[in-house]
Amino acid sequence: MFKVKAESNLSLSSFQLVQSSLPARTLAYTLALLFIFSLLILPFVPWQQTTVGIGRVVAYAPLDRQQLIESPINGRVVKWHVHEGTRVKKGDPIINISDNDPDFIDRIRSEKNALLSRLEAARSREDSIRARIISLRSSKGSAVDAAESRRLMALDRVRGAEQAVDAAKANLKATDIQLDRQKLLVEKGLASKRNLELAELDHTNAVTGLDRARAALDAAKKEARAFGSDTGKVGEDAEAMINDARASLASAQAEVARVLEELPRIEARLSRQQTQEVYASRDGTIMRILVNPDTQQLKEGDGVAIIVPDSEDKAVELYVNGDDIPLIREGRKVRLQFQGYPVLQLAGWPEVAVGTFGGIVKLVDVSDNGSGSFRILVEPDKEDRAWPSSAYLRQGVRVRGWIFLNRVSLGFELWRKFNDFPPMLPLEEMNKIE
Incomplete structure (x- = not known):
């Protein structure tokens, strides 16, 4: 009898040793309750629909974007007045070209x-x-x-x-x-x-x-x-x-x-x-020299150099998937991440974004680029903080942008993502289709 009772006490003691502690059980119950609570409130949590575009920084005016300097005649390079990285003013000499036939x-x-x-x-x-x-x-x-x-x-x-x-x-x-x-x-x-x-x-x-x-x-x-x-x-x-x-x-x-x-x-x-001397057409910087001096023969229209004009009027060129393009129109807000700038961006809650810059959609192309992506042009949002200066934000800098679409619930957005559905069209457009 004493032996059985001793074994029973020993067994109870071992069971107690393998049981979870009270704090662990409390945490588990709390997490389970939070999960159930999250599932209950999920359909009602607001969510900002966004679509992501990848692009680069460009000048807003087409004439301020990088330009190709072409040879006006057939000939041979005699002298360069610049090198890569040289800043030039409008009218500064760029290159001297000699005709192959002197007579x-x-x-x-x-x-x-x-x-x-x-x-x-x-x-x-x-x-x-x-x-x-x-x-x-x-x-x-x-x-x-x-x-x-x-x-x-x-x-x-x-x-x-x-x-x-x-x-x-x-x-x-x-x-x-x-x-x-x-x-x-x-x-x-x-x-x-x-x-x-x-x-x-x-x-x-x-x-x-x-x-x-x-x-x-x-x-x-x-x-x-x-x-x-x-x-x-x-x-x-x-x-x-x-x-x-x-x-x-x-x-x-x-x-x-x-x-x-x-x-x-x-x-x-x-x-x-x-016209055997080519001059700079605008103020800017010589980005690339495309021909070798004294050795390369040129034809009329051949590119000799690439110049990037000076311009503080910047814009961003983004390419967006065609699934999301129906809801993108002029005036949409955009958050931008410039290459080299760390950011914290929660797509559904833009209010907590850190390190991004504001923009507004200025132009949406009417046709794709041949691969199903559409180009949009984004200008700075004057109500947001200013973009970096040209010394840090040069033309060609890579950009990632989040274009804000509609406000929906988080549950709807997850359901849409799981089913790979496009964003919902505006009500007036659906009425037109019907």
């Missing part, structure tokens, strides 16, 4: 001078033809007036010949009457035969005169018709000469136009070849 510029100048000579000759010919047209028009008027005067004179001669015919007819009629009268008197013995012969002679002369007057009238009419035709011919010949001169004038004008068309191209080539 090329002289030949272009000779070609330009030849074009100018052609232009001068064509314009002189144009002026000469214009003067000739004016002279032909003047001579045409004089020639037409002279031909018209000859035609009118011929008409006057026709009228004179008609009057002569009328006079000859009247004279013939008078001689006929006189001849008949003399014949009657001779038959009655009242006149001599000599008077009859004279009357017959006058009659014969009157007939001859009528024939002569008629011939003169016919000749005058033919001459009048000839002068009338000559008047039209003079005008047509003069107009033909004027038209020929106009054709020559058009040819001269076409030559002037061809020369004027070729001249700008020659001047552009000459200007490009003369």
Whole structure:
């Protein structure tokens, strides 16, 4: 009996030794209660939906972003005035380029001078033809007036010949009457035969005169018709000469136009070849030199250096997945982490973020970049703390950004994440879709 009781006491003592202590049990109960409480309040905890974008710092104005300096001519690098990291002002020399053919510029100048000579000759010919047209028009008027005067004179001669015919007819009629009268008197013995012969002679002369007057009238009419035709011919010949001169004038004008068309191209080539020294287009810093001096041949348009313009007007270029792009629009708030700046960012509770900088969405691209990501442009939030200066925040610095979307419950957000659903569209957009 004593032995069994001793064993029972020993067993109870061992059990007590392996039991959890009271503080441990209290902690376990507390954690379990907290877990259950968390599950109960989870649907009601507010959560800020965010989407993450990765990008870099850029200048807000496109002209202030890094630029490629190009070679204006074909040639070879002769001298560099800068090196990588050199700060330059607008108009400072960057590089000297020499043409591969040292006589090329002289030949272009000779070609330009030849074009100018052609232009001068064509314009002189144009002026000469214009003067000739004016002279032909003047001579045409004089020639037409002279031909018209000859035609009118011929008409006057026709009228004179008609009057002569009328006079000859009247004279013939008078001689006929006189001849008949003399014949009657001779038959009655009242006149001599000599008077009859004279009357017959006058009659014969009157007939001859009528024939002569008629011939003169016919000749005058033919001459009048000839002068009338000559008047039209003079005008047509003069107009033909004027038209020929106009054709020559058009040819001269076409030559002037061809020369004027070729001249700008020659001047552009000459200007490009003369531009053998490249200057900085803006204030900035030479970031990279792309060609070697004295050894590398350049073509027109080849890049020789990269310049980063000075600009305090910074922006951030972020790329966001297309699943979240429906809710991103201008005016959305953004929290930014710049490369080299430690941060503490709780996406759902931006109020407790530390080390981030504020931004506002300024632009959302209407199309993706070809891989399903959309570019957005973020400008500084003037109501937040200022971004670092250009000495620390240079163009190209990597950036991570959190774009704030809608306010939802934490339970909804976890359910959305577990199911890989996109953010909910705005109500007005859903109504449009329906």
